[in-house]
Amino acid sequence: xxxxxxxxxxxxxxxxxxxxxxxxxxxxxxxxxxxxxxxxxxxxxxxxxxxxxxxxxxxxxxxxxxxxxxxxxxxxxxxxxxxxxxxxxxxxxxxxxxxxxxxxxxxxxxxxxxxxxxxxxxxxxxxxxxxxxxxxxxxxxxxxxxxxxxxxxxxxxxxxxxxxxxxxxxxxxxxxxxxxxxxxxxxxxxxxxxxxxxxxxxxxxxxxxxxxxxxxxxxxxxxxxxxxxxxxxxxxxxxxxxxxxxxxxxxxxxxxxxxxxxxxxxxxxxxxxxxxxxxxxxxxxxxxxxxxxxxxxxxxxxxxxxxxxxxxxxxxxxxxxxxxxxxxxxxxxxxxxxxxxxxxxxxxxxxxxxxxxxxxxxxxxxxxxxxxxxxxxxxxxxxxxxxxxxxxxxxxxxxxxxxxxxxxxxxxxxxxxxxxxxxxxxxxxxxxxxxxxxxxxxxxxxxxxxxxxxxxxxxxxxxxxxxxxxxxxxxxxxxxxxx
Amino acid sequence: xxxxxxxxxxxxxxxxxxxxxxxxxxxxxxxxxxxxxxxxxxxxxxxxxxxxxxxxxxxxxxxxxxxxxxxxxxxxxxxxxxxxxxxxxxxxxxxxxxxxxxxxxxxxxxxxxxxxxxxxxxxxxxxxxxxxxxxxxxxxxxxxxxxxxxxxxxxxxxxxxxxxxxxxxxxxxxxxxxxxxxxxxxxxxxxxxxxxxxxxxxxxxxxxxxxxxxxxxxxxxxxxxxxxxxxxxxxxxxxxxxxxxxxxxxxxxxxxxxxxxxxxxx
Numbered sequence: 001x002x003x004x005x006x007x008x009x010x011x012x013x014x015x016x017x018x019x020x021x022x023x024x025x026x027x028x029x030x031x032x033x034x035x036x037x038x039x040x041x042x043x044x045x046x047x048x049x050x051x052x053x054x055x056x057x058x059x060x061x062x063x064x065x066x067x068x069x070x071x072x073x074x075x076x077x078x079x080x081x082x083x084x085x086x087x088x089x090x091x092x093x094x095x096x097x098x099x100x101x102x103x104x105x106x107x108x109x110x111x112x113x114x115x116x117x118x119x120x121x122x123x124x125x126x127x128x129x130x131x132x133x134x135x136x137x138x139x140x141x142x143x144x145x146x147x148x149x150x151x152x153x154x155x156x157x158x159x160x161x162x163x164x165x166x167x168x169x170x171x172x173x174x175x176x177x178x179x180x181x182x183x184x185x186x187x188x189x190x191x192x193x194x195x196x197x198x199x200x201x202x203x204x205x206x207x208x209x210x211x212x213x214x215x216x217x218x219x220x221x222x223x224x225x226x227x228x229x230x231x232x233x234x235x236x237x238x239x240x241x242x243x244x245x246x247x248x249x250x251x252x253x254x255x256x257x258x259x260x261x262x263x264x265x266x267x268x269x270x271x272x273x274x275x276x277x278x279x280x281x282x283x284x285x286x287x288x289x290x291x292x293x294x295x296x297x298x299x300x301x302x303x304x305x306x307x308x309x310x311x312x313x314x315x316x317x318x319x320x321x322x323x324x325x326x327x328x329x330x331x332x333x334x335x336x337x338x339x340x341x342x343x344x345x346x347x348x349x350x351x352x353x354x355x356x357x358x359x360x361x362x363x364x365x366x367x368x369x370x371x372x373x374x375x376x377x378x379x380x381x382x383x384x385x386x387x388x389x390x391x392x393x394x395x396x397x398x399x400x401x402x403x404x405x406x407x408x409x410x411x412x413x414x415x416x417x418x419x420x421x422x423x424x425x426x427x428x429x430x431x432x433x434x435x436x437x438x439x440x441x442x443x444x445x446x447x448x449x450x451x452x453x454x455x456x457x458x459x460x461x462x463x464x465x466x467x468x469x470x471x472x473x474x475x476x477x478x479x480x481x482x483x
Numbered sequence: 484x485x486x487x488x489x490x491x492x493x494x495x496x497x498x499x500x501x502x503x504x505x506x507x508x509x510x511x512x513x514x515x516x517x518x519x520x521x522x523x524x525x526x527x528x529x530x531x532x533x534x535x536x537x538x539x540x541x542x543x544x545x546x547x548x549x550x551x552x553x554x555x556x557x558x559x560x561x562x563x564x565x566x567x568x569x570x571x572x573x574x575x576x577x578x579x580x581x582x583x584x585x586x587x588x589x590x591x592x593x594x595x596x597x598x599x600x601x602x603x604x605x606x607x608x609x610x611x612x613x614x615x616x617x618x619x620x621x622x623x624x625x626x627x628x629x630x631x632x633x634x635x636x637x638x639x640x641x642x643x644x645x646x647x648x649x650x651x652x653x654x655x656x657x658x659x660x661x662x663x664x665x666x667x668x669x670x671x672x673x674x675x676x677x678x679x680x681x682x683x684x685x686x687x688x689x690x691x692x693x694x695x696x697x698x699x700x701x702x703x704x705x706x707x708x709x710x711x712x713x714x715x716x717x718x719x720x721x722x723x724x725x726x727x728x729x730x731x732x733x734x735x736x737x738x739x740x741x742x743x744x745x746x747x748x749x
Binding site: 106107135138139142231233234237238241258259260261291292293295326329330333356357358359361362363365366368369372373390410411413414415417418425426427428431435446447449450452453454456457459460461463464466467468476479480481 | 509520558596600604608616650652674676
């Protein structure tokens with residue numbers, strides 16, 4: 001009861017300050033034109049559309065430049081864009097501001113509040129409350145905003161009564177478009193309700209501050225679209241690739257012999273494991289800096305499984321220092337399964353795969369230390385690598401290890417090529433996992449990739465030929481993806 | 484520069500020298516620098532994760548709930564779900580229930596893959612394909628300069644190089660005959676690109692080295708108050724610290740030479 005009373009009092013205080021806020025705010029403009037100054041010609045034909053292919057809450061505006069912009073009196077400095085909002089929206093914005101102040105008090109981050117500002121006066125009211133009262137008031141105000149937003153569409157119908165023009169943004173002279181990208185978060189002061197009547201106005205402004213308003217645009221409504229037509233080429237590409245993958249996976253499952261050309265780097269893995277066994281030294285496997293969701297890391301897990309199985313069979317030591325905790329847990333599962341498959345679950349040690357740190361160069365320093373102290377016979381780098389690639393590969397070369405690498409990070413491939421004995425370039429890493437695994441799913445997807453590449457080559461050749469002629473533009477545009 | 488700042492600068496110089504000493508061989512100073520950076524970074528990561536991830540994305544969301552209600556009475560109670568998924572990862576410490584940790588991992592990998600596939604297809608396939616389909620500028624085939632990227636020649640070379648590069652990454656067919664020739668052209672194009680990338684990055688690394696050398700020079704200047712603007716905090720402690728570090732380094736070098744000679748004589 002006490003909290004409800006408190007909430008009602010605070011709300012009353014906030015709403016009573018509304019008129020003060022309107023007068024005080026320089027952003028709210030109620031006069032369409034400034035008199036006693038030489039007015040510029042107004043911008044013409046203001047029009048707008050709901051922004052296509054978005055989640056809603058946005059309107060694209062366009063207008064014709066003022067005749068005094070770049071011509072005529074040439075006095076237009078900028079265009080001010082306004083939108084009309086009902087009083088309810090202004091009230092809700094005040095409540096939103098107060099929620100923000102309460103959050104700051106709860107989290108003790110009120111340092112940024114300027115003394116004497118509106119936020120400061122809110123702070124003075126709220127900081128008298130206890131922590132639990134602050135939570136209750138915050139939740140009640142949030143609920144109030146949530147309910148209030150539902151009434152915005154109705155309130156917008158009252159135009160032009162019961163509201164005010166709110167300044168949105170300014171654009172330099174020569175600009176004739178503006179995208180009003182509103183927030184979809186009801187807690188945000190930039191919230192723009194969908195399916196509500198929205199009104200806009202653009203003012204041409206001179207250096208003297210003289211303004212001339214365009215026609216009023218409205219009512220116009222924003223709404224979200226379930227399907228983004230700009231991404232249609234992506235849908236078709238994904239569907240085509242999925243169909244190819246399903247087809248070849250089924251084919252592989254039926255026992256079809258799917259040829260994969262030999263890859264030098266992968267052929268060398270078995271020899272490298274044999275070398276480590278003969279020398280009685282460990283094998284170092286580095287999964288890189290990628291997360292468990294990176295395709296290169298996923299491919300690397302398959303190769304790690306194969307290496308771990310061989311290592312278990314030959315009873316050689318395996319070291320897998322990891323950078324990412326989730327990669328570590330997945331790698332542990334992979335290695336454990338490989339030891340089980342090799343019939344040596346007893347030989348598996350928990351610390352074979354261990355976490356080092358999630359700092360790039362600290363990880364490199366630690367792996368370099370392992371290379372020099374443990375002197376592994378073979379270093380295998382497979383996964384996602386960044387600036388550390390050359391440091392790792394150079395240290396491995398200094399330590400006299402055989403080195404096999406593979407990454408899809410184009411910028412790092414040169415370093416591996418110069419410092420390693422074998423390198424899997426880009427997609428060869430994915431192919432290697434299929435080549436080693438011989439699993440129908442991997443082989444099938446590799447085949448699908450090959451056919452997708454063939455399709456890309458054919459389409460590219462046709463596209464380039466057609467692009468040389470005017471009639472080919474339509475074909476080329478079929479492949480355009482707009483963000 | 485105050486003396487405390489100068490000491491921190493000296494630490495930086497010492498750690499730089501300790502790291503560069505790796506070029507000679509693995510040694511106690513490199514080990515010290517290595518363990519320091521690993522330890523500090525691990526601690527730093529934990530703090531960053533705590534304040535940058537857990538506090539704003541979990542604790543602050545559930546702050547109005549009560550622990551005895553398992554925070555289910557908070558206004559944003561649904562944040563309890565990812566928290567529970569995170570906690571499930573801890574089951575890895577139990578041999579009996581470690582399989583439970585696969586649930587959050589599966590969810591994580593599934594969501595990430597779902598996000599990645601359309602993005603990869605859009606950015607790496609569709610946009611590249613569209614960018615390749617350009618009208619070759621035949622009128623300006625060699626341009627003002629053969630290396631000009633706007634010339635028709637460059638456009639054609641990029642197109643042919645891309646096609647040949649794709650052929651190289653074709654795994655279903657052996658690289659023989661005409662197909663092998665195109666693939667070889669593709670790998671040549673790739674190698675030229677890698678060479679350019681290598682040189683570019685090496686230059687960036689050299690600039691990092693120059694930066695460390697400039698810092699070392701600045702340290703020497705500070706130690707002897709030799710800069711244009713005199714240090715008001717300067718005292719005799721500055722050169723003492725300088726000489727101590729130099730003596731330390733020289734002492735280690737002499738020890739290494741002595742050890743080397745001993746090993747040689749033995």
